Amino acid sequence: MSLIITDECINCDVCEPECPNNAISQGEEIYEIDPNLCTQCVGHYDEPQCQQVCPVDCIPLDASNPETHDQLYQKYLVITGKA
Known part of the structure; x- marks a missing residue:
């Protein structure tokens, strides 16, 4: 599953630069995660x-975007051009 940022976000700006896939960006009110780019850091790190x-603690799994570890890894390969 990709991750999602909830409305508990305080716009502290620390998550965006940590994302190796550039999946996090500033939305209208809070930061947002693009589910097409989020791999939960699979391929880059052991943990998001x-x-x-x-x-x-406002970044849980996004239940509306279920993906297996293998699917996340395949997405990582495509995003990084290693596929």
Whole structure:
């Protein structure tokens, strides 16, 4: 699954630079995650970096975008041009 940023986001700006896929961007009110680019850092790190740095714990899994680890890895390969 990709991740999602909830409305508990305080716009602290720490998650965006941590995303290796550039999936996080400033939305109208809070940061947003593009599910087409989010791989939960599979292929880059062992754990999602945005979740690690978020001070308010507002980045859960997005249940509306279910993906297996293998699907996330395949997406990583496409995004990075290694496919």
